[in-house]
Amino acid sequence: MRAMAYDPASGVLRSRTLTLSYEIPVSKIARFWEALAEGKVLGTVCKKCGRKMFPPQAVCDKCHSTDIDWFEIKSVGEVVAFTHIVVRPASFQDQKVYTPAIAEFKEEGVRVLAWVAPEVPKRQIKVGMKVRVEPRIEDNRRTWVFVPAE
C-alpha cells in the first residue's frame, strides 16, 4: 500500500510528483547537430561583421545580422580550465566521475566546453594540455569531447 502523504513522525506532507522533460527547438541550428554525425564540430560566423560564435547561434550576437555561415573547429586547442565532477546531479547519477573542460582554439578564435574523453587518464589532464574536439554518440545523444592532440 502507498504510504500516506502526511507523515506525522517527520512532520512533512509529501507533495504530488511532477516529471519534467522539455522539447527543445534546435531547428535553426540543425546543421550543428547534423555535422556531429559527419564527424565535425561546427561554430557559426557572421558574414557581415566576421564575429565567430561557439556555441553556434542563428543570429550574430554583436551586429544582429541573420546572414550566418558555418566553420569547423579542427585545430589543436589548449585546456584553460577543467574540473572532475564527483557529486553528480540527479540525471547524471548513472555516470562515473566526469571531467568538463574549457579549451581555447586560437586558430578558429573560439572557446569550447566539453568533457575530456572518459578514456583519458585523469592524471594526464591539466591546464595547458593540448586537445582536439571530436563528436561522439553516447546514450543516443550526440555530443562532443576533447581528446589529447598528441
Place this chain on the structure above:
Amino acid sequence: MRKVAIIGIGHAKFGRRQDVNVCEIAFEAIKPALEDAGVSAKDIEYMPVGTIGMWYEEGLPAVVIADYCGLSGVGLARFEAACASGSAAFFSGYMAIASGMADLVLVVGVEKMREVDTPTAVELIGRAGSYLWEFENFGLTFPGYYALHATAHMAKFGTTEEDLALVAVKNHHYANMNPYAHLHEEITVEKALASPVVAWPLKLYDCCTICDGAAAVVLASEEKVKELGIDTPVWVAGLGFSSDSGNLTKRQSYVGLMATVWASQKAYKMAKVGPEDVDCATVHDCFTIAEIMAYEDLGFCKKGEGPKLIREEQTYVGGKIPVNMDGGLKAKGHPIGATGVSMMVELTRQLREEVEPRERQVPMKNYVALAHNVGGTGHYCYVTILRR
C-alpha cells in the same frame, strides 16, 4: 533620486528547516524586521521578494508569503537573479523609494532548498547557466563551475588547495559565533583538505551549504526616517549592477568575474568611495575560490594576490579588510534568494555597531560597508555600499 535608508532588519535561523514551510520561514524574518523599524504590515507599500523557487512547492511565493503575513494588497513581485536574487529584490525596493513611488518598502529574501533531495537540488542549481550547451551533455554543477575558475586561478597564480581551505577556516570561525548560521563548527585546514571531493579541486569544506533561510529589511525614504524618528538609519550610498555571458566559453578569462569588477566600479563611483574606504564587506563566497576572486575583483588587493590576503589573515576582524564576519555563504549557509538580503542585515548590524558577540564586530573608521552578491558564476552581479 531620493535618499534611501535601511531602518529595520530581520533574519531567520538558516539551516535544514523541515519544521517550517516557505511562508513560515519568511515570517521569522518579516516580523522582527517590521518590529525593528517600528512599523506595521499596513504601513508597507511594496514588497519585492528574492527567491528562485523550484525546490519548494509554491509557484507564486510572493503572493502566499504576503497573504500569510497580512501584507496582501501591497505591490508584489518575485525577483530572480540566481544567487543574487535577494540583491535584485533589494535594488527594486531601493528604486521604488529613490524614484518617489513609495516611502516604505519591505524587501524579503527567502529559499526552501531542502524539500528536495541533494541530487535534485544539485541538478536544479546546475541547470542555472546555459542548459543546452553546458548541462544537457556535460552535467555541470555549481561546484563544477567554480572549480573551473579554481583550476585556472591555481594554474596562473600558484593558488593552492591550502589557500582555499584557509577561507573555509575563517568563515567557519565566524559562523560559529553567529546564532543565525547553519554551521556551528570550527574547522582546521587539515580537516578541510581531508574532506571528500565534490568537484576537484573543491572539497566538501570548500562549498557553501544547501539550506533553508529567510531575511528581510525595511527600507524608508528620508522623510519617513524623520517622521518615524529613526536614530541609526543606514543609508544606501551606492549600488552597482552588471552581468556576463551565459556561456562560459564567451568569457575572456577564468581567474576572476568581470561582472564583479563592473558592478563594483559603478557602486564605488555612486558612493564616492574606493575599496580602501570600506570598513567591512560581505562577499559572495559560495565556494572558497569565489571569496579569493572577490578580494581581487573588488579591489581589496591586486589580481593574483587574493591568496596572500587570506594567508596574512587580513580579512579577519582587525585585518586590513574584514570579510564575511557572519560566516559567509560558506558556513552561515546559502539559501539562494535569502543571501543578498541576509548580507544587508549583517552589514546594518555592523554599521550600527550592535553585533554580538563583540569578537564579530568590526571596528568602524569610515562607517562604510560593502555587500557583493553574485548570481551564477558572474552571470549576474550586484554590489551595494551602505553608510551610517
